[in-house]
Amino acid sequence: MNIETIEQRIQQQIPHCITTTKHQGKKYVGKVRDTYDLGKQLAIMTTDRLSAFDRQLTAIPFKGEVLNRLSAWWFQQTQHIIANHVIDLPKSNTMNVKKCHVFPVEFVVRNYITGTTNTALWTLYKEGLREVNGYTLPEGLQKNQILPQIMITPTTKDKDHDRPITATEIIAEGRMTAAEWQQTSQAALALFAFGQQQADKNGVILVDTKYEFGKDANDNIILVDEIHTPDSSRYWLKASYHQRLVQQQEPENFDKEIIRLWYRQHCDPYNDKTLPAAPEELIIKVAKSYIQIFEILTQTDFFKET
Ligand SMILES: Nc1ncnc2c1ncn2[C@@H]1O[C@H](COP(=O)(O)OP(=O)(O)O)[C@@H](O)[C@H]1O
Ligand SMILES: [Mg+2]
Structure with a gap:
């Protein structure tokens, strides 16, 4: 069309x-x-x-x-x-x-350091954060830069407010057993690697995403909620990414940032x-x-x- x-x-x-x-x-x-x-x-x-x-x-x-x-x-x-x-x-x-039965954990997986909200990894890094869920972030990272490795940075999935949580706390708080954490985090990494490959083939970067897992009636662990949608994931255009990074411009993206910007400029949202x-x-x-x-x-x- x-x-x-x-x-x-x-x-x-x-x-x-x-x-x-x-x-x-x-x-x-x-x-x-x-x-x-x-x-x-x-x-x-x-x-x-x-x-x-x-x-x-x-x-x-x-x-x-x-x-x-x-x-x-x-x-x-x-x-x-x-x-x-x-x-x-x-x-x-x-x-x-x-x-x-959905595990009360959001599996956030990321390969780039970015974001603008108070809880975004880039915001926290700028404020001095270096240790996240057992990973140590190196000094001197730039906004929107690729991370040294793909990271799982889980948050709680609670009624009032989602907060960062470590794998150790997830198990200690009884949100999942160690075996369940092992299985789901491995699946999250495999899903993300597959998503990145597919996106890359078509000229886009899967920057980060969020998964949810649950147990079905037979106690099998399965993937629930949504997967790799532009609401649960960031996508950037690959062709212009490097040049824009060097020029400290935001990557060309497919998210709702332009709407957010318009509302910020025209009212107090x-x-x-x-x-x-x-x-x-x-x-x-x-x-x-x-x-x-x-x-x-x-x-x-x-x-x-x-
Ligand atoms: N297979 C499933 N079984 C039970 N709950 C699910 C399943 N898939 C998704 N959900 C839940 O349904 C809700 C989907 O609605 P959504 O608009 O995304 O809610 P929210 O605003 O809480 O993110 C989420 O709370 C999600 O965890
Ligand atoms: Mg949701």
Whole structure:
């Protein structure tokens, strides 16, 4: 499809963005997804909501569909590494999954030092942090630089606030057994290596990501939640990465940073009660970037496949 048609298609979709959903079962509303409990199964609906600053900022046409279909694609591609929760995709933005007992741990895996939030590795490094989950970071790292090794920096997955945690604490607090930690952390590293290879083949860098694992009804450890979506992962364009690093420019990316920036410039997104509506132009740009990363990674036409 040519660029102009894609933009038109996105624009026409703006009034039809999906921000609320309805389905049978007890409903749990997350930041982006609505989950319905059907007993042994869950129906996870990925909406078009875009969240940042701990609130919903706006809606992006086709975002839910991009995330759901991209996640499904990665789940399928990685079955040889570890089994996952997918049962089927009844709709393009809905996934039926096996309900699991999810370990209260987020498996953050990273190969670059970056980020801007208070808890980002780059922010903490700048403030002097050198020891993370048993790894020692060398002096003199530059923002967005590759790390000496791929690191797993887990956080807790708690109701109120996620905090960094070490493997030793995860086991001591009873979040997982040592054997479970061994199995899941090995799987996380293998998934990340596979993701990096696939992305690299198509000219993008898988910078970092987050996995969740759970136990199914038969006590098997499987991959749950989402995998390698632009909401759970950072992707940078490989072609311009090195030059931009040398020139101390931010890498070309596929994340929601441009929306965050616009809101910071036009209001106080942390404190204002109501927020301005983002311009249509910007919404279209962000939607295009979500569709683009889907097409780059899967090497398929997003609109043709529906
Ligand atoms: N197979 C599964 N079994 C049980 N819970 C799951 C499974 N897959 C994902 N989840 C949970 O469902 C929720 C998905 O909704 P999401 O919008 O991502 O919520 P959040 O805002 O908490 O991240 C997450 O809490 C995730 O841990
Ligand atoms: Mg989530």
